[in-house]
Amino acid sequence: MMLFxxxxxxxxxxxxxxxxxxxxxxxxxxxxxxxxxxxxxAQRGLQFAPIxxxxxxxxxxxxxxxxxxxxxxxxxxxxxxxxxxxxxxWKRNVLLTIVVGMLAYLPLxxxxxx
Amino acid sequence: xxxxPENFRHSAFMEGVKDAAPxxxxxxxxxxxxxxxxxxSGMSVLESIAMTLFVYAGSSQLAxxxxxxxxxxxWVILATGFCVNLRFMVxxxxxxxxxxxxxxxxxxxxxxxxxxxxxxxxxRRFPKPADDAETQLxxxxxxxxxxxxxxxxxxxxxxFGIFLANIIPSNWGLGFAGTLCLxxxxxxxxxxxxxxxxxxxxxxTAIAAYALPLKLNIVLAIVVAVMFSMSLExxxxxxxxxx
Numbered sequence: 001m002m003l004f005x006x007x008x009x010x011x012x013x014x015x016x017x018x019x020x021x022x023x024x025x026x027x028x029x030x031x032x033x034x035x036x037x038x039x040x041x042a043q044r045g046l047q048f049a050p051i052x053x054x055x056x057x058x059x060x061x062x063x064x065x066x067x068x069x070x071x072x073x074x075x076x077x078x079x080x081x082x083x084x085x086x087x088x089x090w091k092r093n094v095l096l097t098i099v100v101g102m103l104a105y106l107p108l109x110x111x112x113x114x
Numbered sequence: 115x116x117x118x119p120e121n122f123r124h125s126a127f128m129e130g131v132k133d134a135a136p137x138x139x140x141x142x143x144x145x146x147x148x149x150x151x152x153x154x155s156g157m158s159v160l161e162s163i164a165m166t167l168f169v170y171a172g173s174s175q176l177a178x179x180x181x182x183x184x185x186x187x188x189w190v191i192l193a194t195g196f197c198v199n200l201r202f203m204v205x206x207x208x209x210x211x212x213x214x215x216x217x218x219x220x221x222x223x224x225x226x227x228x229x230x231x232x233x234x235x236x237x238r239r240f241p242k243p244a245d246d247a248e249t250q251l252x253x254x255x256x257x258x259x260x261x262x263x264x265x266x267x268x269x270x271x272x273x274f275g276i277f278l279a280n281i282i283p284s285n286w287g288l289g290f291a292g293t294l295c296l297x298x299x300x301x302x303x304x305x306x307x308x309x310x311x312x313x314x315x316x317x318x319t320a321i322a323a324y325a326l327p328l329k330l331n332i333v334l335a336i337v338v339a340v341m342f343s344m345s346l347e348x349x350x351x352x353x354x355x356x357x
Binding site: 006007010011012013014015016017018019021022023024025026027028029030031033037038041043044045046047048049050051052053054055056057058059060061062063064067069076077080081084085088089092093094095097098099101102105106109110 | 136137139140143156157158160161164165168169170171174175178182188191192195196199200201202203204205206207208209210211213214218221222224225226228229230233234237238241286287290291293294295296297298299300301302303304308309312313314315316317319320321324325331332335336339340341343344347
């Protein structure tokens, strides 16, 4: 049966391990049932975490190329992201952001090789 | 947990679904390319399916795939996955007061299913944890609907990627749709000067520290940006309640 072709025990064990890693990291502070509350200042500080996380993930995706800051402006990603961002501020719609951003990105990337 | 009737029969469940639905194509594009990447690295169909179903963490999967392919030591792969996932620990600390009223298994299921996107959308919708039982249920049901749509689009797309790996071109950059999805949500959040400041600090830190291994630049950027933002907030306390 094709399904089991090339499956080895070691890889399956690694997958089990990675599953535990996901569970532990995503639920780390949910595990203990002990009663404690974060100090107010920490709770307020965490409200900055969502936008910080997004910025930290997104900007390197757009502006880094092989471990370095973009060496050329001829890169389809920042153009796509800029167009997508502009569409978001215009229409307030993430779906349109994705579609129009891709319409800007794909021709530059596929035709011009940016 | 979207399988619990109390959650999916609640009207807030559909609200969560609707909130996440515009993002679904971005999640799907990402899942598709992750499916393709697993198969192209030489993982078997069964391994790829198991990884998709259980690991359920795109960035740690993408980090682990090449390591599995070259047969790196298991502890290196797990340590890599752990570091790439460190940001989730920050998220779980933030979400803790929202879900501690739930039994342990349930709140851990919610945590397991809450990846970056649902975390951001959930905290955008509910900046504060609930004080009463009814609002708690609304929040839980909302998150259940939200994680449900993200889970389904990720799974379906990953399976397409696994089974159609040899006909989906991986150099077209279709995964960029996932980045654009985050760009859209980012723009939706960048609505105050304070958040703009937080985002700038995070972006600069993440880029400046890019050379750090294991995507540690991301968790570093979160910590630095949160600390800078708190200091700034403290400095301008009299006027600044603008998070």
